Structures are given as C-alpha cells and as structure tokens.
Amino acid sequence: MALDLSTLYVVAGLGMLVAGFIHLIPLATGRFGSWAGLWGAGHLIAGCGALMAVLNDRIGLPWAPSIGNPAVVMGYALIAGAVVKFSRPDARLTSMLATAAVLGLPLWFTHDPAHFHLRVAYLSVIRAGFDLVVVIVAVRLARRDSLQTGWIVAALFAVTVPMFLGRAWLAYGDRIGTQLTGRHDDFGAWLAAGQIAFIIFRAFSLLILQAERGQNLLLDQMERDWLTGAFNRAGLDRIAQTFAGRHAPRTLTVMMLDLDRFKTLNDTLGHAAGDAALRTFAEIAHDAVGRQGHLIRWGGDEFVCVLPDVPTEQARVIGNRIATRFAQAMAPRMATHGTLGVSIGVVEGEPDTPIIDLIADADRAMYRAKSDRRQPAVCIPPVYIPDIYIPDVYVPDAYTKAA
Structure with a gap:
C-alpha cells in the first residue's frame, strides 16, 4: 500500500x-x-x-x-x-x-x-x-x-x-x-x-x-508543615503506607524529639523567636537525618524522626548530633535566658507494627528521659529509654529495646 x-x-x-x-x-x-x-x-x-x-x-x-x-x-x-x-x-x-x-x-x-x-x-x-x-x-x-x-x-x-x-x-x-x-x-x-x-x-x-x-x-504542600518544611501528620500517613509490601524495611526506628524550655523562649523573647528556633531545629534535623529517614512535626515543639532500617545505636548518634548542633546554634540567642536543649526518645520495632504505637512508645521514653535527666536512667521494659542531650546536665546512656 x-x-x-x-x-x-x-x-x-x-x-x-x-x-x-x-x-x-x-x-x-x-x-x-x-x-x-x-x-x-x-x-x-x-x-x-x-x-x-x-x-x-x-x-x-x-x-x-x-x-x-x-x-x-x-x-x-x-x-x-x-x-x-x-x-x-x-x-x-x-x-x-x-x-x-x-x-x-x-x-x-x-x-x-x-x-x-x-x-x-x-x-x-x-x-x-x-x-x-x-x-x-x-x-x-x-x-x-x-x-x-x-x-x-x-x-x-x-x-x-x-x-x-x-x-x-x-x-x-x-x-x-x-x-x-x-x-x-x-x-x-x-x-x-x-x-x-x-x-x-x-x-x-x-x-x-x-x-x-x-x-x-500541591500534594507535597498539603503534607508539609508550612513553618518548618517537615512533614505533617498527613505526610506521616503516606510515609507509613510505603512501609508495606515488598519494599518494607526489616526494622523501623522511631525517634521523638522535644525542645526543652521552649515555652520560656516564647515567653521571654516572643513567638517570632520561637518560630525561628523551630525553623533552625528543623534545618539541623533535616541535615542530620538526610536520606536515611523522614522528619515530621508532631505538634508544637515536638518532632518525630522515622528511620527505616536504622539501628538504635545509629539513631542515638543522629539524635546526639541534632541536639549538639541545635544547642550550639541557639547558644548566642539564649545567652541570658538559659539553655535550650533537646529531649530524645527512641524505639525500634517491626515494620508491621502500627507506626502510631511506635510513636507512643518513643513519646513515653522521651518523657521518661526528660524527668530522669539529672540521675542515671532506669530502663523499664517495654519502653526504650534513650539518650538525652542537655549541655549542663547528666546524659543517660542506658538502653533497652521495646518488646
């Protein structure tokens, strides 16, 4: 033809x-x-x-x-x-x-x-x-x-x-x-x-x-916190969906991070200073986590790091790096207003464990570390007691794994 x-x-x-x-x-x-x-x-x-x-x-x-x-x-x-x-x-x-x-x-x-x-x-x-x-x-x-x-x-x-x-x-x-x-x-x-x-x-x-x-x-904007650029809870839901199926990680480590004395910062220096501190923390955390995981703003001054296939010892190193760099960055701003530190809780679990449960365990561990930061940490299963960084106080280093 x-x-x-x-x-x-x-x-x-x-x-x-x-x-x-x-x-x-x-x-x-x-x-x-x-x-x-x-x-x-x-x-x-x-x-x-x-x-x-x-x-x-x-x-x-x-x-x-x-x-x-x-x-x-x-x-x-x-x-x-x-x-x-x-x-x-x-x-x-x-x-x-x-x-x-x-x-x-x-x-x-x-x-x-x-x-x-x-x-x-x-x-x-x-x-x-x-x-x-x-x-x-x-x-x-x-x-x-x-x-x-x-x-x-x-x-x-x-x-x-x-x-x-x-x-x-x-x-x-x-x-x-x-x-x-x-x-x-x-x-x-x-x-x-x-x-x-x-x-x-x-x-x-x-x-x-x-x-x-x-x-x-548009989807990314819906799943991001406008102030810090970290994922919000909608973003966390999508991240959690990726941990199912053949691409699921072998283990899943979750780290809860809370800024200590953040209310004092807001009350003394104003909310603009508080917003700047949150942005600084998010930038430092993003840099420390890199491609190994995801940073989520859980609410207020609390953040969650989701770290697939990252062992707890490595998560501890990442947490200490974040806390140290944040304390160094905030020291000039807080010279006459005390120290702004970070309390950290870490748990490790199976990828099929509901991520909300791992976050709850990490949250309890973080508050346990916050309350015990001036004395050696006591490890009570199933909560994993993490490492906490405060520049002028005792840093506990005892760990146990969630059941």
Missing part, C-alpha cells in the same frame, strides 16, 4: 505549529517556565521546516533546503533543550544550541539535488541524537522526581530513535528515492510515517509532565 507522505508532512507541520502556539500563549501569562518558550519555539521552527519541505517538492524552491534543514536541526535542539530546562531550570543550553548551529552549518551550504539522500541521512542522525537526549533526561526525571509520566515521554522519544537511524541507513544507501513527499510504498516511507505519528503524539507530552509536577507540588 502506497503512503501519501505529502499529506503526512503537512499534518505533522500543522500539528507542530499548533503545539508551538499552545505552549507560547501560557508562557506569556507567566504560568509556565522558560521550558515552555523553548518547546514552543522548537515546534514552530520544526513545523515550518516540515511545511517548507512540502512546498519545495511541490513548487520548487531552490533556497528551501538551505533554510529548512538547518531550521529543523535548531528546532530539534530547542525541543531537547526544553526538556533539559524542565528538568533543571538553572541548566545552561549554550553548548547544546551552539552544537546545533555547527551541525546545521553543512546543511546551509549543501542543496545539490544529487546529494538529497545524504542530506536526509545526515538530518535523520541528528534528529535521533536529540531524541536520545530527551530520552535520557526524561528517564532521570521519572527516577529523581517520581514523575511517572516521565516514562511516557521517554517511550515516545525512544521509539523514534531507531526509526530515524533506520531511515538514515536507507538514505545513505540511496534507497529512499529523490523526494521526501509524494506517494511511496517502500520500507523507508513506513519509517517516515511512524516518525510523523510519534512526533504528533509527543507534541504535548511536556504538558502532561507539568500537570503531574503541579499535582505532586
């Missing part, structure tokens, strides 16, 4: 023009980042290049290949740059665009009809290269930012890479004829049709990524 590539190229060109305008309009309102401008401009330029190829084959425009082919190269570079910018807004695209300009330079000077097949081969390899860049960046987005639609974008661009390379091979062997458009029934025509189909499908793929990113941002 012969394919009418002229019609397909016109559809592809018009589709890319529509996609370009759709991305540029929201950009003008400030709703999208610079990636939308790159994506829109890239599709506009590539779409004009596709339409120019049709006009050249129909009415003969000697200058069309010299302008259209380099424009297509730059259009694909802008599209790839848009995905890079979407992934990393601070990324610089100077080297990518300069490379595209250099790659398009030979096409600017080569318009001999006898070299048609070589131009098609060269251009197809360049397209495959920029599509491969998009695949790599989309996979990183899917893994790093948990954007599941990143896998869709990667698939849409990955499919065209072998298609472009296959068409480049056929063109290099001079097996695609002497025109891009017209009716063709060879394998190269079917490859071209496949490329056009996926180019149209993926024209709006970044909008899907943006929608998922926006949804994730």
Whole structure:
C-alpha cells in the first residue's frame, strides 16, 4: 500500500505549529517556565521546516533546503533543550544550541539535488541524537522526581530513535528515492510515517509532565508543615503506607524529639523567636537525618524522626548530633535566658507494627528521659529509654529495646 507522505508532512507541520502556539500563549501569562518558550519555539521552527519541505517538492524552491534543514536541526535542539530546562531550570543550553548551529552549518551550504539522500541521512542522525537526549533526561526525571509520566515521554522519544537511524541507513544507501513527499510504498516511507505519528503524539507530552509536577507540588504542600518544611501528620500517613509490601524495611526506628524550655523562649523573647528556633531545629534535623529517614512535626515543639532500617545505636548518634548542633546554634540567642536543649526518645520495632504505637512508645521514653535527666536512667521494659542531650546536665546512656 502506497503512503501519501505529502499529506503526512503537512499534518505533522500543522500539528507542530499548533503545539508551538499552545505552549507560547501560557508562557506569556507567566504560568509556565522558560521550558515552555523553548518547546514552543522548537515546534514552530520544526513545523515550518516540515511545511517548507512540502512546498519545495511541490513548487520548487531552490533556497528551501538551505533554510529548512538547518531550521529543523535548531528546532530539534530547542525541543531537547526544553526538556533539559524542565528538568533543571538553572541548566545552561549554550553548548547544546551552539552544537546545533555547527551541525546545521553543512546543511546551509549543501542543496545539490544529487546529494538529497545524504542530506536526509545526515538530518535523520541528528534528529535521533536529540531524541536520545530527551530520552535520557526524561528517564532521570521519572527516577529523581517520581514523575511517572516521565516514562511516557521517554517511550515516545525512544521509539523514534531507531526509526530515524533506520531511515538514515536507507538514505545513505540511496534507497529512499529523490523526494521526501509524494506517494511511496517502500520500507523507508513506513519509517517516515511512524516518525510523523510519534512526533504528533509527543507534541504535548511536556504538558502532561507539568500537570503531574503541579499535582505532586500541591500534594507535597498539603503534607508539609508550612513553618518548618517537615512533614505533617498527613505526610506521616503516606510515609507509613510505603512501609508495606515488598519494599518494607526489616526494622523501623522511631525517634521523638522535644525542645526543652521552649515555652520560656516564647515567653521571654516572643513567638517570632520561637518560630525561628523551630525553623533552625528543623534545618539541623533535616541535615542530620538526610536520606536515611523522614522528619515530621508532631505538634508544637515536638518532632518525630522515622528511620527505616536504622539501628538504635545509629539513631542515638543522629539524635546526639541534632541536639549538639541545635544547642550550639541557639547558644548566642539564649545567652541570658538559659539553655535550650533537646529531649530524645527512641524505639525500634517491626515494620508491621502500627507506626502510631511506635510513636507512643518513643513519646513515653522521651518523657521518661526528660524527668530522669539529672540521675542515671532506669530502663523499664517495654519502653526504650534513650539518650538525652542537655549541655549542663547528666546524659543517660542506658538502653533497652521495646518488646
């Protein structure tokens, strides 16, 4: 069956023009980042290049290949740059665009009809290269930012890479004829049709990524404490759900942290100073916990650290690090108002234990440590009596594990 590539190229060109305008309009309102401008401009330029190829084959425009082919190269570079910018807004695209300009330079000077097949081969390899860049960046987005639609974008661009390379091979062997458009029934025509189909499908793929990113941002804001950036109880519920199934940790350690004399700080220096202290504590705790666990603001001046597969001895080290750094950070502010310390309670349990029960055990252990901080701790099962840091008092170090 012969394919009418002229019609397909016109559809592809018009589709890319529509996609370009759709991305540029929201950009003008400030709703999208610079990636939308790159994506829109890239599709506009590539779409004009596709339409120019049709006009050249129909009415003969000697200058069309010299302008259209380099424009297509730059259009694909802008599209790839848009995905890079979407992934990393601070990324610089100077080297990518300069490379595209250099790659398009030979096409600017080569318009001999006898070299048609070589131009098609060269251009197809360049397209495959920029599509491969998009695949790599989309996979990183899917893994790093948990954007599941990143896998869709990667698939849409990955499919065209072998298609472009296959068409480049056929063109290099001079097996695609002497025109891009017209009716063709060879394998190269079917490859071209496949490329056009996926180019149209993926024209709006970044909008899907943006929608998922926006949804994730809203969900994250719902699950975060606005003052400290720590998770709130809604965030804790979602974290607890991840501990079920095949990815469940072997053990689960929970640490309760309470700021001592925090009410005194609020009463003497004001609530603004209290808010600043909470933010300072959260920053220190986030840094100490890192990727090992999650920080949750339980309420007021109480925080919870959930540490999957972190043994109690390591949790003790993390707790002491938090308390020490916090005391050091607050010492200049509390010079004439006493010491602001941290009481800590730690328990370790099985991952299938309700997390609320582990938090309750850690809370009892924390209050036990707070009340016994001036004398050696007495360990009463099933409560795990943790280590507590107060700069000017006794630090108990006796431990027992929850039953």
